[in-house]
Amino acid sequence: MANIFDLPPKLLTEEYFEPLVLGENLLIERIISTGQTTPVGEWYNQERDEWVILLQGNATLGYADGSIIQLRPGDYVFIPAHQKHRVEHTSSEPPCIWLAVHVNLERNF
Amino acid sequence: MANIFDLPPKLLTEEYFEPLVLGENLLIERIISTGQTTPVGEWYNQERDEWVILLQGNATLGYADGSIIQLRPGDYVFIPAHQKHRVEHTSSEPPCIWLAVHVNLERNF
Numbered sequence: 001m002a003n004i005f006d007l008p009p010k011l012l013t014e015e016y017f018e019p020l021v022l023g024e025n026l027l028i029e030r031i032i033s034t035g036q037t038t039p040v041g042e043w044y045n046q047e048r049d050e051w052v053i054l055l056q057g058n059a060t061l062g063y064a065d066g067s068i069i070q071l072r073p074g075d076y077v078f079i080p081a082h083q084k085h086r087v088e089h090t091s092s093e094p095p096c097i098w099l100a101v102h103v104n105l106e107r108n109f
Numbered sequence: 110m111a112n113i114f115d116l117p118p119k120l121l122t123e124e125y126f127e128p129l130v131l132g133e134n135l136l137i138e139r140i141i142s143t144g145q146t147t148p149v150g151e152w153y154n155q156e157r158d159e160w161v162i163l164l165q166g167n168a169t170l171g172y173a174d175g176s177i178i179q180l181r182p183g184d185y186v187f188i189p190a191h192q193k194h195r196v197e198h199t200s201s202e203p204p205c206i207w208l209a210v211h212v213n214l215e216r217n218f
Contacts, residue, residue: 001185001186002184002185003183003184004162004184004185005182005183006183020160020185021158021160021187021210021212021214023212023214026135026212028160028210051129051130051137053113053208055164055183069110071110072112073114074112074113074114074115075110075111075112075113076110076111076112076113076129077110078130099162099208101130101137103130103135105132105135
């Protein structure tokens with residue numbers, strides 16, 4: 001048993017990605033952000049669908065159509081494969097703790 | 110966007126199961142427990158692997174070898190397919206909010 005809110009002992013300068021469950025077509029991962037954002041002009045454009053929930057901190061996602069989503073703890077979104085998105089803001093106090101499930105639902109059988 | 114901590118308007122007498130993402134070999138679901146437990150002498154014996162995290166409340170899981178796990182918010186466990194387990198206790202104040210990912214990792218490709 002482990003706890004999703006237990007932080008690594010060292011403060012982080014880079015975003016922290018921790019696989020929790022890994023299959024060929026599944027990744028459950030914890031992400032800890034401490035202020036990092038997607039670099040200006042860049043987008044996530046993922047091969048797989050992503051379901052992601054913010055469990056601590058606050059964060060802002062941006063989409064290619066200009067829409068913005070403000071996330072507080074407990075908020076979750078589904079991001080279909082190839083839906084371009086950016087992380088516009090992540091809090092560092094407290095750090096953002098994300099739980100993400102990556103899967104290709106079309107290949108999921 | 111939705112929030113995992115938003116409770117349904119009515120108080121529940123039965124456990125509440127809410128699919129959040131559904132694929133052929135994937136189910137992400139929210140479970141809300143308000144004191145329910147697995148009936149005496151019964152076990153969960155699931156066809157699929159389960160990764161589950163308790164996000165609110167406190168709960169107790171029991172395994173067939175007699176071991177007991179006390180869960181508090183943020184605690185997560187991986188329960189392989191056919192690992193028999195029971196829910197021995199769930200708090201009602203506050204309700205238990207679980208997030209479970211069911212998948213067959215052996216069939217996951």
